[in-house]
Amino acid sequence: MSHVGPVSDHPLDDLAAYAVDALEPAERDAVDDHLAHCSACSAELASHREALGALATVEAPPPEVWQDIAAAIGAPGLPDPHTGRRVTATRDESVSSRPLDQGSEDGDDRVDDRVAPVTSLAGAERVRARRPSPPRWVAAAAVLVAVAGVAGLVGFALGSSSDDANIGSLAQQAADDPNGVLATLADGDGRQVARVVADEDGAFILLDALDDLPEGRAYQLWSVGESEPVSLGMLGRDGTNTVAFRLPPTIRELAISVAPTSGDSAPSGEFQASGSVLR
Amino acid sequence: MRREHDGPGDDALVAAVSGRDHEALSEIYRRYGGAVWSVARHVCGRTELAKEVCQAVFTELWSHPERFDPAEGALRSWLVAQAHARAVHVARSQGTQRRQDGDARTEQTPPSAEVEIAVHARALTDDGRRAIDQLVPGEREALLLAYFGGHTTSETARLLGTLEDTVKNHLRSGLLNLRRALEVEGVMT
Numbered sequence: 051m052s053h054v055g056p057v058s059d060h061p062l063d064d065l066a067a068y069a070v071d072a073l074e075p076a077e078r079d080a081v082d083d084h085l086a087h088c089s090a091c092s093a094e095l096a097s098h099r100e101a102l103g104a105l106a107t108v109e110a111p112p113p114e115v116w117q118d119i120a121a122a123i124g125a126p127g128l129p130d131p132h133t134g135r136r137v138t139a140t141r142d143e144s145v146s147s148r149p150l151d152q153g154s155e156d157g158d159d160r161v162d163d164r165v166a167p168v169t170s171l172a173g174a175e176r177v178r179a180r181r182p183s184p185p186r187w188v189a190a191a192a193v194l195v196a197v198a199g200v201a202g203l204v205g206f207a208l209g210s211s212s213d214d215a216n217i218g219s220l221a222q223q224a225a226d227d228p229n230g231v232l233a234t235l236a237d238g239d240g241r242q243v244a245r246v247v248a249d250e251d252g253a254f255i256l257l258d259a260l261d262d263l264p265e266g267r268a269y270q271l272w273s274v275g276e277s278e279p280v281s282l283g284m285l286g287r288d289g290t291n292t293v294a295f296r297l298p299p300t301i302r303e304l305a306i307s308v309a310p311t312s313g314d315s316a317p318s319g320e321f322q323a324s325g326s327v328l329r
Numbered sequence: 330m331r332r333e334h335d336g337p338g339d340d341a342l343v344a345a346v347s348g349r350d351h352e353a354l355s356e357i358y359r360r361y362g363g364a365v366w367s368v369a370r371h372v373c374g375r376t377e378l379a380k381e382v383c384q385a386v387f388t389e390l391w392s393h394p395e396r397f398d399p400a401e402g403a404l405r406s407w408l409v410a411q412a413h414a415r416a417v418h419v420a421r422s423q424g425t426q427r428r429q430d431g432d433a434r435t436e437q438t439p440p441s442a443e444v445e446i447a448v449h450a451r452a453l454t455d456d457g458r459r460a461i462d463q464l465v466p467g468e469r470e471a472l473l474l475a476y477f478g479g480h481t482t483s484e485t486a487r488l489l490g491t492l493e494d495t496v497k498n499h500l501r502s503g504l505l506n507l508r509r510a511l512e513v514e515g516v517m518t
Contacts, residue, residue, distance in 0.1 A: 062501055063494070063497035063498050063500070063501045064497060065501070066497065066500040066501035066503075066504050067475070067482045067496075067497050067500050067501075069410075069504065070413075070472070070475040070476040070500060071413055071414050071417040071418075071479070072475040072476075072480060072481050072485065072500070073481070073482065074481060074483070092401055095401075095402075096401050096402030096403075096406070097402075097504075097508060098504045098508075099402055099406040099407070099409070099410045100402060100403060100406040100508070100517060101504055101507045101508040101511055101517065102406070102409070102410070102413070102476060102504070103364065103368075103403075103405055103406035103409040103410070104454070104456070104457060104511055104516050104517060105452075105453055105454065105457040105460075105461070105476070105507075106364070106367045106368050106371055106409075106452050106453065106454065106457070106477075107367055107452060107453070107454050108363040108367050108454075109363055109366060109367050109370070110362070110363050110366070111362050111363065111365075111366035111380075111383055112376070112380065114380065115362070115366065115380050115383045115384055116358060116362070118380075118384045119354075119358065119384050119387045119388055119391075120351075120355075122384070122388045122391070123351060123354060123388065123391045124351075125351040128351055128352075128355055129355075131355045131356065131358050131359030131362065132358075132359060132363070300376070
């Protein structure tokens with residue numbers, strides 16, 4: 051039944067606060083009671099919600115979100131709609147900090163929780179950009195104060211396939227963009243040896259001046275900084291190379307180590323290069 | 330909103346979810362999982378909490394698709410609203426728990442409202458930023474603190490050094506002006 055009466059009978063200001071979930075419980079209950087019989091206010095609430103829903107940037111959820119939803123609805127094998135991947139690994143608490151999911155051709159995406167290869171130039175997958183995502187304001191405020199002018203990090207998720215030339219071309223285009231370089235990695239002498247670049251199609255690491263490694267050894271990329279280093283994947287043994295990889299939004303410091311080709315679960319020896327992610 | 334997707338309409342997908350169609354929920358997640366996730370993450374701050382919120386929104390839709398009423402708005406904005414409400418609840422519960430636990434972090438001086446507003450503004454799309462920048466003084470600040478900061482109207486009033494009734498009034502006029510600005514931007518019709 052529609053509410054009939056003067057405008058002053060409608061709790062319009064409280065309705066707006068209700069739309070942003072800013073009311074105390076008693077106030078919220080009063081608006082709920084009003085909404086139950088007022089179609090005009092229900093329509094205004096829908097309008098408010100539509101405007102609010104258009105405000106925030108859109109980012110792909112982490113794969114484990116769909117993994118848990120699919121399990122909860124009794125369809126654990128249903129591929130992730132955002133990646134097309136079917137993940138059959140048992141979820142555990144380490145999954146959120148797990149490195150790049152790198153599936154095999156048969157669709158079995160069971161991954162090593164500690165070491166996973168970065169998408170290599172051969173058989174690379176195209177990556178799709180996500181919008182910058184700010185951290186919680188308390189933490190982010192400190193960043194704003196301490197590092198004024200540093201923009202938000204950029205996160206990426208795997209998308210459809212791409213060929214080698216495409217990866218190289220995309221990476222070079224990103225490197226040519228003045229705003230495309232997210233980080234430069236320098237060796238112990240301060241010499242720039244690698245760059246991380248990104249454009250709307252993804253994130254790439256360009257190894258510019260590392261030494262080629264002997265057979266059986268490979269470069270490994272790590273997220274370092276606040277907690278234990280987390281492997282972001284393998285970069286191959288060539289000192290000059292371009293590799294696409296997933297750069298989660300929380301990552302701020304990167305480092306490269308030398309490891310067996312199968313990768314290390316924790317970095318061994320000194321890092322060959324390191325640098326901060328600047329945007 | 331502009332129609333963004335080919336294939337079945339949202340209402341048809343929700344009807345299919347009522348029929349226990351897993352693929353239908355998967356398609357809804359494909360369309361709106363990103364929007365739900367983003368709001369949950371911005372408001373919760375902590376990724377683990379945002380995951381729980383995002384999962385709860387879609388499993389709730391699976392369990393109770395009848396709670397979505399197409400007459401009360403589009404599926405996208407309804408899902409985002411569910412995520413926001415859950416995220417605010419989680420964020421406030423976490424804050425309460427920390428205070429009860431005597432968490433030392435709560436003893437830190439919070440950043441100023443200006444800094445917090447600047448951080449929340451980074452959650453905006455380009456269209457959203459242009460639209461919200463057109464609001465009159467007070468509206469923009471109230472909206473960012475209440476919506477992305479998860480603050481109650483009384484908290485928002487305290488942060489802005491104004492009256493709670495003024496905040497509520499700014500929220501309403503701000504939302505109405507925001508919609509007009511988004512329509513001008515072509516984001517909404």
